[in-house]
Amino acid sequence: MLDSIPSFSRLVAEMSKLPGIGRKTAARLVFHMLKQPVSEAEALAAAIVELKQRVVLCSRCFGLTEDDPCELCRDPSRDEHLLCIVEQPGDMIAIERSRSFRGRYHVLHGALSPLDGVGPEDLKVAQLEKRLENEPIREVVVATNFSVEGEATAHFLADLIKAHGIRVTRLAYGIPMGSDLEFVDEATVNRAVSGRRDL
Amino acid sequence: MLDSIPSFSRLVAEMSKLPGIGRKTAARLVFHMLKQPVSEAEALAAAIVELKQRVVLCSRCFGLTEDDPCELCRDPSRDEHLLCIVEQPGDMIAIERSRSFRGRYHVLHGALSPLDGVGPEDLKVAQLEKRLENEPIREVVVATNFSVEGEATAHFLADLIKAHGIRVTRLAYGIPMGSDLEFVDEATVNRAVSGRRDL
Structure with missing residues (x-):
C-alpha cells in the first residue's frame, strides 16, 4: 500500500x-x-x-568554512609556528572545543589505507608540503586518529615533516586506542594535547 | 569555531x-x-x-494518501463489512504488509490517555461513529497497540461499537505486550489477525 x-x-x-x-x-x-x-x-x-x-573547504587548511580562507586561518592571534594535522574537519572541531591548541590546522581528509587504495595522493599531503615550505612552521602536532590507519599516517607524515627540519609531535596517549577523535570528550582531548610527545 | x-x-x-x-x-x-x-x-x-x-489524510479512513479518498477506500474489492481500527497510519501499513486483512481501515491518530489529557474528542472517534452508522459494517477489528493506552482504547471502543449492534474483535494475543504494532514482524501480525477474538 x-x-x-x-x-x-x-x-x-x-x-x-x-x-x-x-x-x-x-x-x-x-x-x-x-x-x-x-x-x-x-x-x-x-x-x-x-x-x-x-560550506566550502578552506583553500589553506582544508577545514570547513563559509568564507575562504576560514576564520581560523585569517585570525592573526593564532600561533603560525604551530600546525596541527587532523584526518577530518570534525577532529579539528573537537580540538578547538578542548581550548588546548592555539596554532593552525591542516585537514588531510582521510588517512593512508593501502588496503582500500588510499595513498598520499588521495589526501591533502602535497598541500601540506607546500605549507611546510612556505609558512614559518616550527612544530607539527600529528593528531590523526589512534587507529591502525591513523598511526600509519602519523609515521608517514613524521618522516616527511622531519625531512623539512621541523619538530614533529603526536597527541599523548590517553585517548583510547581505536576511537575516533571527533567523539572523544573535551577533557581527554585537552590532556592529550598538553601531553603531546616527540615522534 | x-x-x-x-x-x-x-x-x-x-x-x-x-x-x-x-x-x-x-x-x-x-x-x-x-x-x-x-x-x-x-x-x-x-x-x-x-x-x-x-501527503494528506484520507477524509474517510484518516490514513495517509496523496489522493483523497485513499486507494484503499476507493478499492471496490475490499470487504466493506469489515473495519479495522488502528492508532497510527504506520499500524495500517504493518497490517497491509501482513496480507491478512481484506477489509477497510479507520485510523484514530492516537490512543486514549487520561493522564496526558487525550480524550475521545482528540481522536477520530466521532468520525468512526458516523461510519458505523452509514456503512454496512458487520465486524470491527480493534487493532490498537497492546499497551495500557491501547488496551483502554480497545475497551472504550468495544462498548461504543457494541451499542451499534456490531461484532467487535481484537487482534489475537501473540503480539508481545507493550510493543508498537508498526514494528512487529509480518508473520506475527498475520497470526494475530487470523486469531482475532470476540471482545
Whole structure:
C-alpha cells in the first residue's frame, strides 16, 4: 500500500542512505515529520540545501568554512609556528572545543589505507608540503586518529615533516586506542594535547 | 569555531529535533552530507518538502494518501463489512504488509490517555461513529497497540461499537505486550489477525 504514497517511500529511501539509519528508523523519522508543522519540515529541508550551498573547504587548511580562507586561518592571534594535522574537519572541531591548541590546522581528509587504495595522493599531503615550505612552521602536532590507519599516517607524515627540519609531535596517549577523535570528550582531548610527545 | 559555520550548526540543530537523534548523531549525519554530492543532499531536501506538500489524510479512513479518498477506500474489492481500527497510519501499513486483512481501515491518530489529557474528542472517534452508522459494517477489528493506552482504547471502543449492534474483535494475543504494532514482524501480525477474538 506504500506504493500509493510515493512521496513517503521516496523520503524513506533517501533517509535510509544516511549512515546508521535503516529502513525502520527512516520510516519512524518520516512518520514524525508527517506529524510536525510544515514549517519544521521546510526548515530542515532548507538547512540541508544551505549547508551544501554555503560550506566550502578552506583553500589553506582544508577545514570547513563559509568564507575562504576560514576564520581560523585569517585570525592573526593564532600561533603560525604551530600546525596541527587532523584526518577530518570534525577532529579539528573537537580540538578547538578542548581550548588546548592555539596554532593552525591542516585537514588531510582521510588517512593512508593501502588496503582500500588510499595513498598520499588521495589526501591533502602535497598541500601540506607546500605549507611546510612556505609558512614559518616550527612544530607539527600529528593528531590523526589512534587507529591502525591513523598511526600509519602519523609515521608517514613524521618522516616527511622531519625531512623539512621541523619538530614533529603526536597527541599523548590517553585517548583510547581505536576511537575516533571527533567523539572523544573535551577533557581527554585537552590532556592529550598538553601531553603531546616527540615522534 | 562552529560559530563561523552557521549553516553547519543550523542543520545539526534541525536534525537534533528528530526523535532518537542526539547532537552527536546529528553531527555525524551532517558530516556525511558534506561528503556526498550536492545532488544527493538536494534529493533528500526535495523529498522532505514533497512529503509535506503531497501527503494528506484520507477524509474517510484518516490514513495517509496523496489522493483523497485513499486507494484503499476507493478499492471496490475490499470487504466493506469489515473495519479495522488502528492508532497510527504506520499500524495500517504493518497490517497491509501482513496480507491478512481484506477489509477497510479507520485510523484514530492516537490512543486514549487520561493522564496526558487525550480524550475521545482528540481522536477520530466521532468520525468512526458516523461510519458505523452509514456503512454496512458487520465486524470491527480493534487493532490498537497492546499497551495500557491501547488496551483502554480497545475497551472504550468495544462498548461504543457494541451499542451499534456490531461484532467487535481484537487482534489475537501473540503480539508481545507493550510493543508498537508498526514494528512487529509480518508473520506475527498475520497470526494475530487470523486469531482475532470476540471482545
